[in-house]
Amino acid sequence: MSDRLFAAIEERVAWVQEYVLSPRYLDLFSPEDMREAVTCYFESGGKRLRPAVMLFCCGAVGGDEEKAISAAAAVEIFHTWTLVHDDIIDRDPMRRGSPTVHERFRVKPSTIARFGDGGDAAHYGISIAVLTGDVQHGWGISLMTELTRKFGISADVTLTLINELDTRVLCTLVEGEVLDVQYSKEPIENLTSEQIENMLWKKTGALYEFAGASGASIGMNEPDLNHPTIRTLEQFTSACGAAFQLQDDILGIVGDEKLLGKPVGADIREGKRTVIARESWLRADAKQRKLIDETLGNLDAPQDQIDEVTKLFIDLGGIEETARRATAHVERGLKYLEPLPETKYKDWLSEWAHFMIDRKF
Numbered sequence: 001m002s003d004r005l006f007a008a009i010e011e012r013v014a015w016v017q018e019y020v021l022s023p024r025y026l027d028l029f030s031p032e033d034m035r036e037a038v039t040c041y042f043e044s045g046g047k048r049l050r051p052a053v054m055l056f057c058c059g060a061v062g063g064d065e066e067k068a069i070s071a072a073a074a075v076e077i078f079h080t081w082t083l084v085h086d087d088i089i090d091r092d093p094m095r096r097g098s099p100t101v102h103e104r105f106r107v108k109p110s111t112i113a114r115f116g117d118g119g120d121a122a123h124y125g126i127s128i129a130v131l132t133g134d135v136q137h138g139w140g141i142s143l144m145t146e147l148t149r150k151f152g153i154s155a156d157v158t159l160t161l162i163n164e165l166d167t168r169v170l171c172t173l174v175e176g177e178v179l180d181v182q183y184s185k186e187p188i189e190n191l192t193s194e195q196i197e198n199m200l201w202k203k204t205g206a207l208y209e210f211a212g213a214s215g216a217s218i219g220m221n222e223p224d225l226n227h228p229t230i231r232t233l234e235q236f237t238s239a240c241g242a243a244f245q246l247q248d249d250i251l252g253i254v255g256d257e258k259l260l261g262k263p264v265g266a267d268i269r270e271g272k273r274t275v276i277a278r279e280s281w282l283r284a285d286a287k288q289r290k291l292i293d294e295t296l297g298n299l300d301a302p303q304d305q306i307d308e309v310t311k312l313f314i315d316l317g318g319i320e321e322t323a324r325r326a327t328a329h330v331e332r333g334l335k336y337l338e339p340l341p342e343t344k345y346k347d348w349l350s351e352w353a354h355f356m357i358d359r360k361f
Helices: 003-020 034-043 049-060 066-090 101-107 108-113 119-149 155-183 193-220 229-256 274-285 286-295 301-313 319-336 346-359
Strands: none
Touching: 003 049, 003 066, 034 066, 034 101, 034 119, 049 193, 049 229, 049 346, 066 101, 066 119, 066 155, 066 193, 101 108, 101 119, 108 119, 119 155, 155 193, 155 229, 193 229, 193 274, 193 319, 229 274, 229 301, 229 319, 229 346, 274 286, 274 301, 274 319, 286 301, 301 319, 319 346
């Protein structure tokens, strides 16, 4: 990522952070555990790429980014509640180097004082995380209404985007999540790489696609999401969203734990069905396939076994093939930018697309 793009993203991250952490919102959340839970992922950092690309798309069509700030915040809040629930489903104890919401409230001293340190504390942690996601979901939709209430965007635009986000996008994200859970118990030979990619896009690409379309829609004050310019940016961010998840899977195998803020190799233990695993399995001999089958989804697999499978994923070309597919998505996406006028926003979108596959965190 160039210094210029990094500075542009950081500036917009600061806008969103300031917007959502305003007392006018935080004072709504109580008791204290809920206020802490709703905001803790914001305070622990994160890439915030979705709101940044939404604002870039708004600017790329000649729009005023300031009028899209509540929607950018809404997209980040919406994304955050899906992470909170995803962490429960995946039983992840860590995110971005800090405890996940359900883990945070399981081990919190006040929880242990009230519930002890056994099953009741664990249930409380999960309950807080479920309710946190519920609150964040509602908060995200409320932020979308500010497009009209606060910034004067056409009510037709606002209603169209809320309907799109809370029906098609939400159902697509949930479908991807369900398929991810189902696929984790499916023998990997029964799946195709295309099925896995489709599942990954539903989990991740759908919200990136919405960020592109909504940014353009707000920038143009145009409710018709089939408008050619809106469709162009929708398809661009959709393709890059697919690449993002493939790169995420690569980093989950060979990334730097300190940069990722989560343990490398967890996807193997959890039995995640990735293009990496599928393509490696296809290229493996009988002995190697047996090792992969015995390790994927084995929560008790020793580290040396995880390391051996990781090496197989590298040596058999699974990671290389996944990187090739991610690059192809970005190259396809960049073609959609060509008709746009030459602006700093177009340049930033192009750099952002390359960052999807070059990033190390």
